[in-house]
Amino acid sequence: MTGSIEVRGLSRTFHTTVRRPGFAGALRSLVNPERVAKHAVSDVTFDVAQGELLALLGPNGAGKSTTIKMLTGILTPTSGTARVAGVVPYEERERNARNIGAVFGQRTQLWWDLPVRESFAILRDIYEVPKAEHAARLKEFDELLELSSFWDTRVRHLSLGQRVRCDLAAALLHDPPVVFLDEPTIGMDVVVKEQVREFLRHQVAERGRTVLLTTHDMTEVERLAERVVLINHGRLVLDGALDEIRRRFGSTWQLRATLADPHTEVAGLPGVVVVRREGRQVVFGPEGPGAEALSVHQALKLVIERYELAGIAIDEADLEDVMRAAYAQAEAAL
Amino acid sequence: MTVLPPAWRVGRVTPLGELHTPPRMTAALLRLAVQIVLVASLWHGLYAAAGTTAGLDRDQAVSYAVLAVLASRLREIDQYAARDTVIQHMHFGTIVYWYLRPMPPQRYYALRALGEQLYGLAWSLAGYLVCLAAGVVQPPASAAVAGVFALSMLFGQWVLYYVMLVIDQLCFWTLRNGAALLILIFAQNLLSGVYAPLWFFPDWFITLSSFLPFQATLSVPLSLYVGRIPLSDAAFQLSVQAGWIVVLALFTRFLWRRAARRVISQGG
Numbered sequence: 001m002t003g004s005i006e007v008r009g010l011s012r013t014f015h016t017t018v019r020r021p022g023f024a025g026a027l028r029s030l031v032n033p034e035r036v037a038k039h040a041v042s043d044v045t046f047d048v049a050q051g052e053l054l055a056l057l058g059p060n061g062a063g064k065s066t067t068i069k070m071l072t073g074i075l076t077p078t079s080g081t082a083r084v085a086g087v088v089p090y091e092e093r094e095r096n097a098r099n100i101g102a103v104f105g106q107r108t109q110l111w112w113d114l115p116v117r118e119s120f121a122i123l124r125d126i127y128e129v130p131k132a133e134h135a136a137r138l139k140e141f142d143e144l145l146e147l148s149s150f151w152d153t154r155v156r157h158l159s160l161g162q163r164v165r166c167d168l169a170a171a172l173l174h175d176p177p178v179v180f181l182d183e184p185t186i187g188m189d190v191v192v193k194e195q196v197r198e199f200l201r202h203q204v205a206e207r208g209r210t211v212l213l214t215t216h217d218m219t220e221v222e223r224l225a226e227r228v229v230l231i232n233h234g235r236l237v238l239d240g241a242l243d244e245i246r247r248r249f250g251s252t253w254q255l256r257a258t259l260a261d262p263h264t265e266v267a268g269l270p271g272v273v274v275v276r277r278e279g280r281q282v283v284f285g286p287e288g289p290g291a292e293a294l295s296v297h298q299a300l301k302l303v304i305e306r307y308e309l310a311g312i313a314i315d316e317a318d319l320e321d322v323m324r325a326a327y328a329q330a331e332a333a334l
Numbered sequence: 335m336t337v338l339p340p341a342w343r344v345g346r347v348t349p350l351g352e353l354h355t356p357p358r359m360t361a362a363l364l365r366l367a368v369q370i371v372l373v374a375s376l377w378h379g380l381y382a383a384a385g386t387t388a389g390l391d392r393d394q395a396v397s398y399a400v401l402a403v404l405a406s407r408l409r410e411i412d413q414y415a416a417r418d419t420v421i422q423h424m425h426f427g428t429i430v431y432w433y434l435r436p437m438p439p440q441r442y443y444a445l446r447a448l449g450e451q452l453y454g455l456a457w458s459l460a461g462y463l464v465c466l467a468a469g470v471v472q473p474p475a476s477a478a479v480a481g482v483f484a485l486s487m488l489f490g491q492w493v494l495y496y497v498m499l500v501i502d503q504l505c506f507w508t509l510r511n512g513a514a515l516l517i518l519i520f521a522q523n524l525l526s527g528v529y530a531p532l533w534f535f536p537d538w539f540i541t542l543s544s545f546l547p548f549q550a551t552l553s554v555p556l557s558l559y560v561g562r563i564p565l566s567d568a569a570f571q572l573s574v575q576a577g578w579i580v581v582l583a584l585f586t587r588f589l590w591r592r593a594a595r596r597v598i599s600q601g602g
Binding site: 074094095100113118122124127154 | 339340341342343344346347350351354355416417418426427428430431433434435436437438442597
């Protein structure tokens, strides 16, 4: 069985009642409700190969969670198809459940009143995992996530970081080839975040699991994903390798130069413009947007060759800027 | 030999949770003891100047009332504190996990309820034996009465399970079931005879309640136990209870199917 994900023209439309404003509006909505169709996901197509970690990105309300819920079998699409590890998830929900693990942000699947280990044992029974296999897997997860120091504690007494680590372990106890993570590290401190990232890297690299991750944390994307899919307003707007996306949208560098002589006349160079000047401080930026723009290294060479400088600093766009540029371009295209 | 699938152990969740929370067990014990003392005292007081009322003598009335208190313990576990009610799962969005496991939500719910009722049964049985030894409750008139009572109690709890399930399933549509639950608890206590045996109510009220499932939950088995319903009527009463089980089973099955379509919009 392969752990790949295939999504073809997936769409989901919700029908909701319009709530009109004010008292009269509320009364009218009650007597004469107006139903509207909301296209949460429209014609989304992408693939995730076995052993690949794909980051599914997009602003709040973009359709990421709805997409994940269709792929986990909770929700049936209005149109289109999806196959997860060879199974159509919304047609064979129980069979699909054996192939997938899922963590939905801070929502825990553990039993609040029981020690964590009891929750693990209940999941072992539900998934019918042999006891020896369960014990071996727990040992492995303990080495990576340091669970044993708190797995005899009741879930209600765990910190957020401890609970999410337990939820990650719980989602993988039955050894699923495909894992869905919907903002798994939200609200966690940096140390635990790094531990979770290491765990995920291990699951992908060593265990060959396919991971579909949604997050708003660009550091997470940088550290974990090689490929991203960007959706906005329910539509897929970008699907590509992280490096390629950086090339297309990441040319928002700035060079902050300090002139050796404050009286030097400064003008633009081919592909480079002067963004602003304050005395000896000059800020240069790229002339064209996106892929046509000069790289920061080419610009640096030009500036150093042309002017005598006392100092220079480079401000390269981080992934957050890159994504902002990508969203903006996608927004303009819609 | 048929071996139960390991998933039956889902039924251990409630007993385990309770055993890990001794203060809740102490509170339950105290509440049960106080309720039994008060109810027994009340009915002794009410019968001080009366012989037989509504077809029940004092011993029958006290036995009925105390058994009603003990039986209410069967499904009175504090699931809310354990964050394991359907309404809480809907509120926190954790209901999605019920649909992500290789076990249908209805089976999970049923196993949880079964574990809960067996745990409650242990409490009720212990309380019953203490009350029996103390002479607060009269023993059943015969082995046949005891057997019919046990069967009728089983059917009654089965009906109660479905009634509670309908209230929980409401959450898939309303997100809140507080009002429905309050109405249900009041109706259940009133119409099943927990507050007072149904025999004390006017005839029209008894007729009206016979069209609802509540009296099948408690009034019928307890009336069989104290002899207010004779053994000769037992077959009819048991068949009415069985009828409610079938009707409610079909209805809740239909609701489960409809509820699956509501998981996202409400619990997303």
